Amino acid sequence: MESVKPYDFMVKPQQQKDWIDGRGNFIAFAFFLGGISGGLFLASAYFDNLLGMFISWLLAGAMGVSYMIHLTHPMRFWRMLMKPKTSWIARGFSFIMLFVGFTTLLLIIRQWAPDATGAIVTLKVLAGIFAFAQSIYTGFAVSYVSAIKVWNSAIVPVLFVTCGLTGGLAILLAVMMGQDSADIVALENVIRVVLIALAVIIGVYLWNTTYSSSSARDAVKRLIGGSLAPLFWIGVFLFGIVVPVVISLATIGSDDPAAGLMITAVISEIIGGLALRFAILKAGMYTPLLPAD
Amino acid sequence: MRWGMAIELKRCIGCNACVLACKAEHFLPPDIFWNRVLIGEKGKYPNVSKLIYTVRCNQCADPKCVKVCPTGATQQREDGIVWIDDTKCVGCRYCMVACPYQMRSMYEDPDKNYFPGQELTEHEKIGKTLYPHTPGVVQKCVFCKERIDSGIAAGLTPGVDRDATPACVIVCPTKAIHFGDLDDPNSEINRIIKEKHGHPFHPEFDTQPSINFID
Numbered sequence: 078m079e080s081v082k083p084y085d086f087m088v089k090p091q092q093q094k095d096w097i098d099g100r101g102n103f104i105a106f107a108f109f110l111g112g113i114s115g116g117l118f119l120a121s122a123y124f125d126n127l128l129g130m131f132i133s134w135l136l137a138g139a140m141g142v143s144y145m146i147h148l149t150h151p152m153r154f155w156r157m158l159m160k161p162k163t164s165w166i167a168r169g170f171s172f173i174m175l176f177v178g179f180t181t182l183l184l185i186i187r188q189w190a191p192d193a194t195g196a197i198v199t200l201k202v203l204a205g206i207f208a209f210a211q212s213i214y215t216g217f218a219v220s221y222v223s224a225i226k227v228w229n230s231a232i233v234p235v236l237f238v239t240c241g242l243t244g245g246l247a248i249l250l251a252v253m254m255g256q257d258s259a260d261i262v263a264l265e266n267v268i269r270v271v272l273i274a275l276a277v278i279i280g281v282y283l284w285n286t287t288y289s290s291s292s293a294r295d296a297v298k299r300l301i302g303g304s305l306a307p308l309f310w311i312g313v314f315l316f317g318i319v320v321p322v323v324i325s326l327a328t329i330g331s332d333d334p335a336a337g338l339m340i341t342a343v344i345s346e347i348i349g350g351l352a353l354r355f356a357i358l359k360a361g362m363y364t365p366l367l368p369a370d
Numbered sequence: 371m372r373w374g375m376a377i378e379l380k381r382c383i384g385c386n387a388c389v390l391a392c393k394a395e396h397f398l399p400p401d402i403f404w405n406r407v408l409i410g411e412k413g414k415y416p417n418v419s420k421l422i423y424t425v426r427c428n429q430c431a432d433p434k435c436v437k438v439c440p441t442g443a444t445q446q447r448e449d450g451i452v453w454i455d456d457t458k459c460v461g462c463r464y465c466m467v468a469c470p471y472q473m474r475s476m477y478e479d480p481d482k483n484y485f486p487g488q489e490l491t492e493h494e495k496i497g498k499t500l501y502p503h504t505p506g507v508v509q510k511c512v513f514c515k516e517r518i519d520s521g522i523a524a525g526l527t528p529g530v531d532r533d534a535t536p537a538c539v540i541v542c543p544t545k546a547i548h549f550g551d552l553d554d555p556n557s558e559i560n561r562i563i564k565e566k567h568g569h570p571f572h573p574e575f576d577t578q579p580s581i582n583f584i585d
Binding site: 084088149157165170224 | 434436460461506
């Protein structure tokens with residue numbers, strides 16, 4: 078990690094590095110995995126796709142692993158359940174545990190007692206609630222940080238959930254293509270709507286953020302025209318929105334779209350989701366303490 | 371009781387004695403600073419003012435770091451001092467991200483020494499015994515709570531008696547830093563803050579710092 082020169086410390090705008098450099102990369106990755114895991118579960122539950130739910134369970138586990146790698150004392154991880162009253166990380170960790178627990182029970186019952194409809198619906202609802210919570214808390218954890226104005230926006234949780242949902246829907250599309258499911262056309266319609274919503278939310282977020290403070294405006298400038306522009310325009314805009322939207326619109330009305338095209342859209346959306354998390358975390362800047370008025 | 375500081379900016383000459391005293395008092399490893407001297411400027415030529423601020427953890431009454439800590443490792447004592455329990459910190463760095471003053475550091479490399487390639491200095495060797503730092507744990511200024519606690523136990527008054535007062539305060543050659551009880555209306559620190567119009571650093575962060583600056 079490139080350290081800040083002592084004489085520049087908090088005298089010039091300072092980039093947030095604790096959650097993006099070195100081990101910090103893993104929390105960005107955990108946020109991404111949590112988002113797509115939650116989105117995939119919600120989509121899979123809606124389309125009643127068992128394999129999709131199983132993959133979301135695996136992704137939640139991968140999120141936990143990514144979290145553990147981020148921690149310098151991972152063996153004390155259980156302590157992260159101690160302060161859910163005030164800490165979003167503690168709340169999020171509880172959500173992950175509950176989501177994994179309910180989904181485990183759901184998968185077991187669904188596989189070995191498929192006739193227990195009441196239990197399945199109940200567990201699906203409970204797991205769905207915590208899938209949503211797991212997806213949205215990452216946005217709240219970031220937006221709670223009032224010191225970083227580009228993060229401190231009510232739109233961030235909405236953006237993270239929508240982005241997670243697009244990634245989850247994309248993975249479900251790949252799953253359904255493998256299963257040759259009849260619901261692919263319906264799923265594609267949902268994806269088109271969510272993709273457009275994501276593009277609108279990103280636009281509103283950037284526009285709104287430029288009005289919150291000068292440091293937030295500088296951060297947006299870095300995103301769209303500065304050092305983070307390649308990550309934003311290629312990762313978020315091209316892969317996350319343009320490619321999937323173009324493929325999605327090109328396949329309207331097609332009953333049997335080319336598999337290669339659809340896989341390209343799926344991979345592109347996942348790259349876009351990952352790029353969005355990294356772009357926003359990297360854009361975090363602290364306002365200098367001097368001059369103080 | 372709530373311990374606090376008042377710092378007279380006109381008296382501060384930016385000598386960094388407070389930074390060095392803190393380093394020595396707590397045997398701080400390389401790259402770890404519990405306090406700093408920020409030097410900036412405001413205005414445009416020819417009307418430029420030099421700004422010198424000695425800064426450290428503000429021991430906020432409403433600290434963001436305590437709220438965001440998922441494990442309860444960052445705690446606030448009854449006297450307002452915010453400290454970190456090394457045995458509870460998982461190293462998630464949420465407190466470091468959330469502190470608007472950026473007054474927290476992560477101690478990562480226990481093998482790093484002040485003179486790479488040479489053996490540890492006597493001071494570093496003593497420090498590893500007297501004031502061991504736990505790797506992978508977040509650190510920050512604790513208002514020299516050890517000095518305060520032992521001083522009070524010995525019947526001394528923090529802010530008045532040297533042995534009960536934070537190291538950065540007693541070492542200041544211009545007496546720019548005052549220490550005392552903010553809850554005591556008759557304390558010297560409250561008199562100084564009132565008479566010289568002390569104000570917190572960046573009150574817009576809304577954390578109610580215990581350190582007041584006097585222009």
